[in-house]
Amino acid sequence: MGLMAYLNDILEAVVTTAKGMRITARYGVDPKEEVTLQYPEERWEIPERSRGFLFNDIKTCTSCTMCVKACPVDCISLESVRGADKKMVLVSYDINIGRCMYCGLCVEVCPPKSLKHTGGYEMASVQRGELILHFVQEDAAEIKARVARQVAEAAAKAAEAAKAAEAAKSAEGAPEPPKPATKPAEPPPPGEKPAAPAPEKKE
Amino acid sequence: MEALALSLVKSFPALSVAPLWAVSLLLMVAAGVVVLVFALTFEGVGSLVLRKVAGDIQARIGPNRVGPNGILQFLADGVKLVLKEDIIPAKADRLLFKLAPYFVFVGSFAAFVVVPFGVGLSPADLNIGVYYVMAITSLVVVGVMLAGWASNNKWALLGGMRAAAQIVSYEIPVGMALIPAVLIAGSLSLQDIVKSQGGLLGIFGWNLFHNPFTFFSFLLYFTAAQAETNQTPFDLPEAESELVSGYNVEYSGIRFGLFFLAEFGDMFIVAALATACFLGGWHVPFLNAAVLPPVWGNLLSLGVFLTKAFAMVLIMMWVRWTLPRLRVDQLMRMSWKYMVPLTFVNLLGVSLWLLVFRGKGIPQMIASLFG
Numbered sequence: 001m002g003l004m005a006y007l008n009d010i011l012e013a014v015v016t017t018a019k020g021m022r023i024t025a026r027y028g029v030d031p032k033e034e035v036t037l038q039y040p041e042e043r044w045e046i047p048e049r050s051r052g053f054l055f056n057d058i059k060t061c062t063s064c065t066m067c068v069k070a071c072p073v074d075c076i077s078l079e080s081v082r083g084a085d086k087k088m089v090l091v092s093y094d095i096n097i098g099r100c101m102y103c104g105l106c107v108e109v110c111p112p113k114s115l116k117h118t119g120g121y122e123m124a125s126v127q128r129g130e131l132i133l134h135f136v137q138e139d140a141a142e143i144k145a146r147v148a149r150q151v152a153e154a155a156a157k158a159a160e161a162a163k164a165a166e167a168a169k170s171a172e173g174a175p176e177p178p179k180p181a182t183k184p185a186e187p188p189p190p191g192e193k194p195a196a197p198a199p200e201k202k203e
Numbered sequence: 204m205e206a207l208a209l210s211l212v213k214s215f216p217a218l219s220v221a222p223l224w225a226v227s228l229l230l231m232v233a234a235g236v237v238v239l240v241f242a243l244t245f246e247g248v249g250s251l252v253l254r255k256v257a258g259d260i261q262a263r264i265g266p267n268r269v270g271p272n273g274i275l276q277f278l279a280d281g282v283k284l285v286l287k288e289d290i291i292p293a294k295a296d297r298l299l300f301k302l303a304p305y306f307v308f309v310g311s312f313a314a315f316v317v318v319p320f321g322v323g324l325s326p327a328d329l330n331i332g333v334y335y336v337m338a339i340t341s342l343v344v345v346g347v348m349l350a351g352w353a354s355n356n357k358w359a360l361l362g363g364m365r366a367a368a369q370i371v372s373y374e375i376p377v378g379m380a381l382i383p384a385v386l387i388a389g390s391l392s393l394q395d396i397v398k399s400q401g402g403l404l405g406i407f408g409w410n411l412f413h414n415p416f417t418f419f420s421f422l423l424y425f426t427a428a429q430a431e432t433n434q435t436p437f438d439l440p441e442a443e444s445e446l447v448s449g450y451n452v453e454y455s456g457i458r459f460g461l462f463f464l465a466e467f468g469d470m471f472i473v474a475a476l477a478t479a480c481f482l483g484g485w486h487v488p489f490l491n492a493a494v495l496p497p498v499w500g501n502l503l504s505l506g507v508f509l510t511k512a513f514a515m516v517l518i519m520m521w522v523r524w525t526l527p528r529l530r531v532d533q534l535m536r537m538s539w540k541y542m543v544p545l546t547f548v549n550l551l552g553v554s555l556w557l558l559v560f561r562g563k564g565i566p567q568m569i570a571s572l573f574g
Contacts, residue, residue: 034262
């Protein structure tokens with residue numbers, strides 16, 4: 001190592017040190033460079049289309065099970081029964097949010113657009129069971145029993161109507177088509193509240 | 204101390220019933236307690252400032268939860284350290300393990316004894332002050348080696364070995380870089396060194412501006428001293444990423460606290476020595492503190508000294524959060540191939556300067572031109 005290289009080493013050490021010191025001094029003096037967010041008190045504004053927790057609006061959900069089939073990790077479980085009006089009635093709709101990987105496939109395939117991502121992202125729990133979101137609050141057995149009752153009632157009414165029509169037909173002799181759907185046992189509004197387990201906390 | 208005791212006895216005749224040695228012993232204990240309290244306060248506040256500076260430099264906020272703006276953080280840290288369980292590993296050498304923190308702490312704290320805080324404020328003005336500091340801070344090596352060995356842990360041992368190699372290597376450049384100040388003052392006493400830097404508006408008398416060589420020797424001293432006290436660009440003994448925490452990895456509770464305090468004590472000693480030897484010590488700019496009334500002179504000079512020393516500590520923190528850690532071989536190369544030859548050349552330069560210009564510095568020569 002020649003003398004010039006030796007002196008160059010020293011010069012380089014001094015110059016590079018000074019350069020680094022200048023950068024940190026700028027950061028140290030300028031308070032605007034602080035990027036810390038005091039998290040529980042302040043939060044980032046999350047983007048509009050961010051994929052947070054899933055939320056299913058069970059009023060519009062048609063129980064088509066597309067989301068169940070689309071889910072790559074099988075975190076959605078859905079149970080439904082056929083109601084009196086031939087429409088499917090949701091008995092239970094659970095999403096295991098602890099298993100969800102937020103791929104968004106279920107949201108994309110949802111035909112009635114009832115399944116959506118919310119902005120929620122805070123859900124700490126001490127038990128894994130607490131991470132399962134239940135969107136149908138009512139007990140599954142109760143719904144099933146009620147739907148079965150309604151179906152039975154509707155069937156009885158239809159049979160009565162048919163009988164009455166038959167009687168009328170035989171009485172009048174006029175061929176009139178039966179009207180079984182005059183009084184469709186509407187799926188009664190059972191006062192189900194839409195489940196809102198996804199906490200949409202903002203501020 | 205005995206002179207002080209004598210004057211005390213003279214001004215308070217009631218004290219004359221006690222023997223003189225008792226009075227001076229009492230004074231010594233009092234001085235020790237005052238300095239210890241100062242050192243502990245500095246170490247506490249220093250740790251808070253260190254973390255705040257780290258936050259600023261790294262675009263963070265730093266501690267801000269304990270007390271207003273986080274200023275009580277160091278109390279929380281201290282309470283936590285004291286309350287933690289004191290664990291001694293089963294396979295450790297118990298005696299040495301217990302002994303090591305005291306060596307380190309004593310080595311660091313004993314150096315406070317000769318620091319010239321003010322005109323008359325020096326716990327003990329030893330006539331071999333600089334030599335004493337160099338010698339007593341070497342006790343830290345023993346403590347660190349003991350800690351590394353007694354922990355019976357490979358990381359601790361590696362850290363201890365590194366510390367020994369590093370401190371021994373860097374003691375030479377540190378000593379060599381301090382000698383110019385000794386040469387100019389013609390004394391090893393830190394008070395004499397400070398006194399030799401008076402006059403000339405209080406700033407241009409500093410050894411820093413005495414001649415180009417002393418300026419370089421200040422830079423060399425500051426660099427080498429940071430390496431000697433294991434400050435961050437040279438903190439190989441406790442390199443977190445490779446040695447977990449180095450020689451103190453097995454320590455917890457108050458024993459770890461002692462290592463921690465010693466580190467901050469070293470920081471202040473380096474800053475104080477740099478201030479005393481190169482930055483004019485307690486000399487108040489544009490004033491002669493020595494001729495003021497004793498109380499005001501002492502207070503003013505104490506303030507000036509602490510301001511300068513704390514500024515140096517801040518610069519050390521700034522360096523600490525800027526530069527990445529050196530490798531072991533780089534560290535050794537820097538000491539033996541760069542620092543040692545440079546300090547020798549520097550020492551030669553200062554000696555020749557003093558010989559050729561009869562001990563006059565550049566500011567003195569300029570001043571003599573204008574009469």
